[in-house]
Amino acid sequence: MQAWHFSETAYPYLPPQDSYPSIRVSLPNQNYDPVKGAALWDRYLKEWQIADEEGMEVMLNEHHQTATCVDPAAPLVLATLARLTTRARLLILGNPIANRRQPVRVAEEMAMCDVLSKGRIEAGFVRGVPYEISPANSNPVRMGDRFWEALDLIVKTWTSHDGPFSHEGRFFHHRNVNIWPRAYQNPHPPVWVSTTSTGGAAEVGAKGFVQATFLTGFEATRKIFDSYRGAWRKVGRGNDVPNHRLAYAALVYVGETEKEAHEGAEKLLWYVTANKVAPQYANPPGYVPVAANVAMMRGAEHPLSAFAKGASVEAAIRSGFMFAGTPDQVYNQIKRHYEYVGGYGHLLNMGQAGFLEHEDSVKGIRNFARHVYPRLREEFPNTRISGQYGDVPPEPPEAHVLRSATKAATGPLYSQLGGGAA
Amino acid sequence: MQRNVVTIAGCEIEVHEDGAGAPLLFLHPGSGFRATDAYVSMLAKGRRLIAPSHPGFGSSSLPGWIDNVDDIAHIYLELMDRLGLAKVDIIGCSIGGWIAAEMLTKAPERFGKVVLVGPVGVKTGPYDKLDIPDIFVLPPPEVAKLMFHDPAKMAPDLTKLSDAELSVQVRNRETLALLVWEPYMHNPKLPHRLQRVASPTLFVRGASDGVVSAAYLENYAKLVKGATTATIAAAGHAPHVEQPDAFAKLVLDFLGR
Numbered sequence: 001m002q003a004w005h006f007s008e009t010a011y012p013y014l015p016p017q018d019s020y021p022s023i024r025v026s027l028p029n030q031n032y033d034p035v036k037g038a039a040l041w042d043r044y045l046k047e048w049q050i051a052d053e054e055g056m057e058v059m060l061n062e063h064h065q066t067a068t069c070v071d072p073a074a075p076l077v078l079a080t081l082a083r084l085t086t087r088a089r090l091l092i093l094g095n096p097i098a099n100r101r102q103p104v105r106v107a108e109e110m111a112m113c114d115v116l117s118k119g120r121i122e123a124g125f126v127r128g129v130p131y132e133i134s135p136a137n138s139n140p141v142r143m144g145d146r147f148w149e150a151l152d153l154i155v156k157t158w159t160s161h162d163g164p165f166s167h168e169g170r171f172f173h174h175r176n177v178n179i180w181p182r183a184y185q186n187p188h189p190p191v192w193v194s195t196t197s198t199g200g201a202a203e204v205g206a207k208g209f210v211q212a213t214f215l216t217g218f219e220a221t222r223k224i225f226d227s228y229r230g231a232w233r234k235v236g237r238g239n240d241v242p243n244h245r246l247a248y249a250a251l252v253y254v255g256e257t258e259k260e261a262h263e264g265a266e267k268l269l270w271y272v273t274a275n276k277v278a279p280q281y282a283n284p285p286g287y288v289p290v291a292a293n294v295a296m297m298r299g300a301e302h303p304l305s306a307f308a309k310g311a312s313v314e315a316a317i318r319s320g321f322m323f324a325g326t327p328d329q330v331y332n333q334i335k336r337h338y339e340y341v342g343g344y345g346h347l348l349n350m351g352q353a354g355f356l357e358h359e360d361s362v363k364g365i366r367n368f369a370r371h372v373y374p375r376l377r378e379e380f381p382n383t384r385i386s387g388q389y390g391d392v393p394p395e396p397p398e399a400h401v402l403r404s405a406t407k408a409a410t411g412p413l414y415s416q417l418g419g420g421a422a
Numbered sequence: 423m424q425r426n427v428v429t430i431a432g433c434e435i436e437v438h439e440d441g442a443g444a445p446l447l448f449l450h451p452g453s454g455f456r457a458t459d460a461y462v463s464m465l466a467k468g469r470r471l472i473a474p475s476h477p478g479f480g481s482s483s484l485p486g487w488i489d490n491v492d493d494i495a496h497i498y499l500e501l502m503d504r505l506g507l508a509k510v511d512i513i514g515c516s517i518g519g520w521i522a523a524e525m526l527t528k529a530p531e532r533f534g535k536v537v538l539v540g541p542v543g544v545k546t547g548p549y550d551k552l553d554i555p556d557i558f559v560l561p562p563p564e565v566a567k568l569m570f571h572d573p574a575k576m577a578p579d580l581t582k583l584s585d586a587e588l589s590v591q592v593r594n595r596e597t598l599a600l601l602v603w604e605p606y607m608h609n610p611k612l613p614h615r616l617q618r619v620a621s622p623t624l625f626v627r628g629a630s631d632g633v634v635s636a637a638y639l640e641n642y643a644k645l646v647k648g649a650t651t652a653t654i655a656a657a658g659h660a661p662h663v664e665q666p667d668a669f670a671k672l673v674l675d676f677l678g679r
Contacts, residue, residue: 025559134559141600145486170486280559285592285599293592297580 005051007352054369082117094124141286205231244345265324270354327371339390441466449518464670478597495524546641568632628657
């Protein structure tokens with residue numbers, strides 16, 4: 001198993017949550033202090049460097065017009081990390097190519113970073129979250145079609161070396177494609193695609209790209225991975241799906257003691273509880289299928305939204321959104337999840353969020369890298385086959401769950417959030 | 423009310439027809455066409471009312487090649503040929519008004535009288551302000567206030583709709599977004615093409631319409647030679663639904679003049 005340190009690089013110094021309708025899209029940037037923001041970038045980059053030193057891989061992403069992730073141009077930070085790190089694989093997950101007007105430009109950016117890092121880029125692609133439809137002025141309808149045309153064109157751009165070709169597609173037009181530099185890796189950087197739906201996973205499985213899913217817990221993750229594995233086999237990629245084709249992202253915090261772990265884990269929950277989004281930004285027309293919209297109008301709720309209302313460390317661990325505790329506890333939580341969903345080769349550690357300060361973030365990274373990661377690599381090497389389920393009991397053994405700490409541990413966090421989170 | 427399906431360029435169009443007499447083409451707004459609305463039978467008295475559901479609306483299909491209003495204008499000119507309609511009067515509401523305007527610029531000789539109700543399709547204001555409020559990112563209660571004079575009375579009760587009816591509403595909204603997303607609610611070329619229109623044209627809006635402002639309607643009307651404007655009291659962006667009697671009277675008076 002490979003583990004990737006990930007931070008959404010939030011800007012958490014915000015007014016009380018009940019003073020604004022949405023942390024995304026409409027929150028004025030008068031709330032962003034560039035001096036504080038620059039200091040945040042110093043520490044976020046440093047944390048990735050420490051993850052690199054500790055033997056972990058590195059993951060970053062981008063979002064737009066939001067305080068939850070103040071990296072609107074991930075390829076720029078990727079280029080920075082190409083020079084600040086020395087050995088880690090560098091995963092950008094990802095490029096929102098249904099919202100980018102020129103796929104060839106994206107191929108150029110990735111090839112450039114691949115050269116700068118001497119072949120350490122893992123190039124991830126995402127459709128783009130619904131909130132960023134308006135910031136990108138991107139049509140929310142037919143995004144999936146745009147996504148796949150763009151990705152096919154990007155791969156072709158990377159793998160064409162005999163002079164210009166042209167592309168006149170349904171959505172994109174390029175009269176002359178002949179990029180310099182070409183990618184460092186041959187034939188091209190590994191391609192990742194994130195999706196949290198079974199339909200999306202089937203498309204990714206058919207193409208054989210690495211599939212990542214975020215905070216989908218036990219049941220949904222198993223279904224998504226099953227869908228991937230089914231499609232992989234159906235198109236004739238073989239009966240065995242290597243576990244390194246699948247990735248799972250969770251909030252991860254490892255402490256030396258349960259108390260330390262709980263304090264860190266509480267702060268990571270900011271990622272879920274701070275994501276206050278006005279409903280009209282969260283679901284533009286056409287973003288989800290008609291039937292899913294009808295279900296929502298009938299009252300269905302996204303599991304993560306439902307969870308956010310009563311968010312707690314213990315509930316997050318039981319749901320599989322979070323792995324947190326002492327090294328032993330975290331190892332056992334991950335093992336349980338791995339065996340339930342059938343196995344994956346990549347753990348995307350959301351190891352920093354919100355008000356988890358630099359020192360505590362570094363502690364979490366080091367505790368994971370030194371005391372959990374070696375066991376995961378030994379137990380779940382990337383030579384294993386995915387799709388083999390363990391005998392996982394419905395409830396985890398109590399010793400594996402990080403218990404709720406004292407009230408004092410929860411108080412300060414919620415007051416920082418303006419009381420809205422509890 | 424009859425319902426037929428006509429296939430044009432790979433698109434299956436459902437066409438509602440009612441009444442007999444001189445043909446009157448009705449192009450629905452973004453919310454779709456409902457045959458049971460009161461204005462429908464009022465317009466069909468003494469006229470042959472023809473109301474297609476736009477591609478991607480109602481039960482009309484949406485082939486992949488269709489993605490803007492101009493595409494639909496071409497399809498509807500073909501539909502007129504198929505139905506043997508050499509010349510029609512036409513009513514278009516909101517996006518239906520935009521489709522009608524595009525048709526008028528392409529084949530002005532095929533239209534008698536024209537009524538555009540809260541039409542979108544042009545940009546007349548400054549660059550740094552949307553002419554039409556962004557109905558896709560405003561909170562839903564705010565959109566209802568823009569749409570209706572009396573939102574409490576007019577907003578649909580979703581609990582009373584079947585899954586099939588709800589699916590049509592969701593799909594109508596999705597298709598609307600596809601068609602009007604960028605440039606938002608307008609075709610930059612349309613103002614320069616409207617000089618071809620030769621039909622007597624009436625521009626109508628509800629007095630409380632928050633989507634199409636009075637200034638927008640006036641500016642739009644100035645682009646069509648000899649066009650006149652009218653206002654329907656106690657109505658918003660859908661005066662045909664909110665004030666069917668006043669709407670039918672205004673329209674039939676104009677068409678009968």
